[in-house]
Amino acid sequence: MTTPVRDDAAVASSSRPGVAGGDGVGRPVTSRRRRGGGARGSHASSSRGVAPAAPPLSLGAGLGLGLAVLWLSLLVLLPLAAVIATAAAGGWDGVVRVLTQPQTAAAIRLTLEQAALVTVINAVMGTAIAWVLVRDRFPGRRVLDVVIDVPFALPTVVAGLVLLALYGPQSPLGVDIANTKVAVTFALAFVTLPFVVRTVQPVLETLDRSAEDAARSLGASGWTVFRRIVLPALAPAIAAGAALSFARGVAEYGSLVLISGNLAMRTEVASVRMLGYIEGGDMAAAAVVATFLLAISLAVTLALGLFNRVGGRRG
């Protein structure tokens, strides 16, 4: 008699919020955990997570879940729904019209292109920096470790100001990249630097060194060991960091608005273009661009998660 009761309770407690929260709660977590399986996967695992602890804890667990869903709804789901609703208000034609408007299309293209470029740079440089921080011993290592977080700690507009002062028209180094695409690359690279470093570093720290020793004793050169043994172990972390860095790159505004010059068709990024729409009172157009970028970001995140799942299984 006790078993069916417990099952009902578990199903009820998981299915009720599951409908509302399945996507919102599950998606970010599952995609980072390289599941990306969508609602069904996350649903199953969440109900499994709740069920064993359910009998005595149902009140606390239910409260926790309710609170999480409420909080996420207020912060993420509702605004998101509002943006999508606004974007959809103009109908399909409206969406197409906004996205094909030459200046907007150029801004979106530049944004995606730069975000992708910076993501690739980060995947390589971030891994290299993490490697140096974990594997090499040199004076100043701890200082460097702290410096990595500076882009996180610095308000982005301040970062923009610093970049403009250093690499703008009055550059003390004689390097003037203001009002060029390179400036966009630079600003994005700056603000997204920590992502891959911070995801790869802990994985590298706990990596079993004896597997590398074994590979070396089997005849592998340093590079082969890295490519065949280390890299597959780091791939999930690199992909997770890369996904974060791409999403951030797509959304970035503060750090590049000063140095990029925002020249229409040349250095104007999507976020600046959106602001232009909002200032012109065209909320619908801004919402369309936002929704489009959101969809791309989500797709990239999911794709990288999928890559993880496949790559994690077979080296």
Add this chain to the structure above:
Amino acid sequence: MSIEIRDVTKTFGSFTALDDVSVAIRPGSLTALLGPSGGGKSTLLRIIAGLETADSGVVTIDGADATRLPPQKRGVGFVFQHYAAFPHMSVARNVAFGLEIRKRPREEVRARVDELLRLVHLEQFGDRMPSQLSGGQRQRMALARALAVEPSVLLLDEPFGALDAKVRKELRDWLRRLHDEVHVTTVFVTHDQEEALEVADEIVVISQGRVEQTGSPDALYDRPANPFVMSFLGPVTQLGGRLVRPHDIEVLGIEVRDAVAGVVADIQRVGNEARVRVGVGGAPPVAVVLTRAELRALGARVGDTVWLRLAAGAATLPVDDAAVAPSGPTLPAVAGGEGGRALAGASSPRG
């Protein structure tokens, strides 16, 4: 292939792991590096493999100087205590790794991997991932992987240390048989004297960065060079100022010439073994091991007076031969704190 280590010294910061060590390993032999943890035996093995570099000294493999050779050029197979499996590769791919790196033809690789998986009894597990294997299976996979490249030397670092007692025993026997089949020069590190005595042809006892003694298991057990080796290889006790093995003492119910009188302090029966402690007045109590039948024949009980004497041919060392542990005239002439354990229990020691 022979291995020769000459005057190798290795320090880590202020810690001396190896202090002017010289060892010669015969081709085709199965040699154990035996000693307490932190004694330098693993460091020596890693130096042979090229995974560590000696500060000074020479390593010769098969007559060629290998001191500065990187590990991938040494032709050694290395097996690690915690398997060091490549977690993202199947068992077969793990075993194939060394061959794939050497760009051997696909067919040859497959045939060789099949053969090795059969050798280590994992032929049905080739498609599994290492995480799906038990510890013993993973270690056999690691062995197959090391053997795949046909190394001239096989090195194993505490290969059974992470396994439970039963599996460890099985793998030990299996390694012995494997060595008899494959005949590759093999060196393994262990802190378990029983493992070394059972498996190895040759034992090198290493402690505190120095070689204490080298020889066959029998030679080491019967003719230990010093109290440390004696106590590390088996239980010891003291009788008449000499170190002696508890089973090398005869217990008599009547007085005879040269026997030491004592009073039975306690008797502990474990299986077929009877461990008897005899107080001899003044000196620490003497630990003696008898069989159950011997004890029955003796008929001694706690409080009875008995007479102790050395069995014929017993290996003994003078207790005050304390060159190893110059800690004065007190009991721990047996180096490294081993004496207390051996005396108290006279049990089969687990190094």
